[in-house]
Amino acid sequence: MRATGRALNGLPSNHIYDAVIVGGSVAGSAVAMALAKRGMDVLLCEPGLASHKLLAGELLQAPAAKALIDLGFMDAAWSAGAVASCGIVVVAPDLKAPVVLPYATVPGLHPSGVAIEHATLAAVMLARTSRRRGVTFVAARAQALQDLHGEQAASVELCDDAGSRRVQGRVIIAADGKQSRMRQAAGISIDKGPNxxxxxxxxxxxxxxxxxxxxxxxxxxxxxxxxxxxxxxxxxxxxxxxxxxxxxxxxxxxxxxxxxxxxxxxxxxxxxxxxxNAMTPHARAKGRLALIGDAGGTVHPISASGVSFALTDALCLAGAMTAHYGDHQCALDVYAREREQPMRTRSVLGEALAETLAGESEAMHALREGLLHYWIDDPANRAASIGLLSTHDGRPAALAKEYGKVALKTIGQLRGRGASWSDTARVGLALGKKALAIARR
Ligand SMILES: Cc1cc2nc3c(=O)[nH]c(=O)nc-3n(C[C@H](O)[C@H](O)[C@H](O)COP(=O)(O)OP(=O)(O)OC[C@H]3O[C@@H](n4cnc5c(N)ncnc54)[C@H](O)[C@@H]3O)c2cc1C
Structure with a gap:
């Protein structure tokens, strides 16, 4: 099933949409569907999904699966070949058996994730959204953002092969990916990690x-x-x-x-x-613009959290826009506030996990071993970790606590293996500094 769109010159003049959504991949389709289901009138623009995009979100953690069900996409995803994924399993040479981190053990978390080819998922979501009542879809590219602080609406300049057209929205939603043109046009700067x-x-x-x-x-x-x-x-x-x-x-x-x-x-x-690269924008909303999905930040791909986060952004923004209909400022403030801490947790976790699983220092070797033992010891530890990794638990304090517990386990492991006091103290100091840095962020 393909997306069905309107021509730009067929759009009504002087119409103000509840939202103009720029980008129709997973984040954009999800927010369009969520808003339309709440009775809003939205315009969704997407110039053409990248059908060759092999490297992108395909292992969708449990919150993403729950969002796909809630938004009515899951049956289409199953028909398109999706398979269930019940959690993460860690395989390492020193382990007698793989360590299993199942979603089903986390209170309140949907028991299953899903895996599907990214391009297929994006196409299925856009096709269904483009047909939804309340959604006007145009196969067009947004090239400029105007009136960001407009009294009634902001505007986006759209273009397709036939020409260009200005459309207006009470809210403009940037779901245009990590390079977000809308974010740049709004002058929201970013911090960028290494490649x-x-x-x-x-x-x-x-x-x-x-x-x-x-x-x-x-x-x-x-x-x-x-x-x-x-x-x-x-x-x-x-x-x-x-x-x-x-x-x-x-x-x-x-x-x-x-x-x-x-x-x-x-x-x-x-x-x-x-x-x-990991990327964090300095704001999630500005004037009448909200950033969602990769436009609102990316992290190291080891966490496989991008789609879960994008879909939760979409649901959160739609919820805030519904609860504060008519007051875009309040809606976007609520959205930005609600997503700030989960995004911080997700970025710190992505960075810490990448370092723990691949770092070559003495402390990281020890921490890696400590983490595996921490998981082997207690199912509750595994549940806490997969709760954070899946983005279900977005509390920075929960991450800091887990890191601290793994660091303590690591030190206990070193002592148990007969490491000298000086070796243990050196690793303990390094891990203590890391734990403190995580707690402070
Ligand atoms: C190597 C790699 C592996 C990953 N693995 C996972 C994983 O296993 N699990 C997971 O959950 N996540 C993973 N991710 C992250 C995940 O792919 C992203 O977080 C997710 O695709 C973000 O979706 P999005 O809709 O925000 O952005 P995108 O998928 O980038 O979509 C943005 C859309 O906006 C459109 N667009 C851009 N500019 C304009 C414009 N000017 N006007 C109109 N439209 C525009 C584009 O055509 C595109 O369709 C991975 C990412 C990478 C790079």
């Missing part, structure tokens, strides 16, 4: 714990692998430096059959690559 190069490829076969997303540890960087359809598994590596390829140490961590298939695909050159 991370990723590569992904698809193989057939089976994974050790089918029904879960896999994280393979023990190489240079963690490797992610998850089933995205009945017959395809997606394997994602972080590449070495600015130019390097897949590190052989990462390949060594994969089960033999998976490794063999991955090597065949690499030899054929059938890989997709992407450069990603």
């Amino acid at each position: 991370v190069r990723m590569c992904g490829l698809k193989i057939a076969g089976t994974l050790p714990c089918e029904g879960f997303g896999h994280v393979f540890l023990g190489g240079r960087r963690p490797v992610l692998a998850y089933r995205i359809s009945g017959d395809e598994i997606h394997v994602v590596f972080e590449l070495a430096g600015d130019t390097g390829g897949v590190d052989p140490r990462d390949l060594d961590m994969l089960p033999l059959e998976v490794r063999r298939r991955v090597c065949d695909v690499i030899a054929r050159g059938e890989l997709s690559t992407a450069v990603i």
Whole structure:
């Protein structure tokens, strides 16, 4: 099913929409659907989804699955080949058995996530949204933002092959991805982290714990692998430096059959690559503009949290706009406030997790081991971790507490293994500083 759109020159003149939504991928379609379901009149513009986008959100954690159900997209996702994913499983050479972190153990969290090819999910969501009563869809690109603080509305300049047109919205929603043109036009600056190069490829076969997303540890960087359809598994590596390829140490961590298939695909050159960096805007809303999804911030992809966060943004913004209909300022303030702490938790977690799972310092080696033991020890620890990782628990204090507990476990482990007091003190000091930095952010 394809999205059905109106021509720009067929739009009514001088009409003010409740919202003009820029970008019709997962975040934009979700917010358009959520607002239309609440009786609002929205214009959604998307110049053309990237059908080749292999490297993007495909392992959707439980909050994303719940949002897809609530918004009425899930049946279409199943029909398009989505598969259920019950949590994350961590496989490491020192572990006797994989460590399973299931969603079902977290109070209040939907028991299952979902995995699906990203381009397929985005197409399914846009097609359904474009047909929804209350949504006007145009296959157009937004090129300028005006009247950000307008008394009645702000305007967006849209263009398609036939020309350009100005449309007005009480609220403008930037769902136009990490490079967001709307965010730039509003003068919202960003903090940007270092580049991370990723590569992904698809193989057939089976994974050790089918029904879960896999994280393979023990190489240079963690490797992610998850089933995205009945017959395809997606394997994602972080590449070495600015130019390097897949590190052989990462390949060594994969089960033999998976490794063999991955090597065949690499030899054929059938890989997709992407450069990603964590990015935090200095505001989530300004004037009549709200940022959602990647436009509102990105984190290290190891957390696989982008789509869950984008869909929760959409639901949160739609809820605030409904509760404060007619008062855009209040609605956007509420939205920005509600998403501030979860975004902070998500960025700090992404950074801390990437460092813990791949850091080469003595302290990070010890912390990695401590984390695995922390998980093995107690199902409640695993539940707390997957609650944070899935974005269900967005409290910075919960993250700081978990980090502190893992650091203490690590120190206990070192002592238990007979490490000297001086080695233990050195690692303890390094971890103490990290825990403090996390608590302060
Ligand atoms: C390598 C990699 C792996 C990832 N893995 C995961 C994962 O496993 N799980 C997960 O949950 N997340 C993952 N993510 C993150 C996830 O892909 C994103 O968070 C999610 O796709 C963001 O959706 P979005 O709708 O905000 O932005 P996008 O998907 O970037 O969509 C933005 C849309 O806006 C449109 N647009 C842009 N400019 C304009 C304009 N001027 N006018 C109109 N439209 C415009 C674009 O055409 C596009 O369709 C991963 C990301 C990467 C890069």
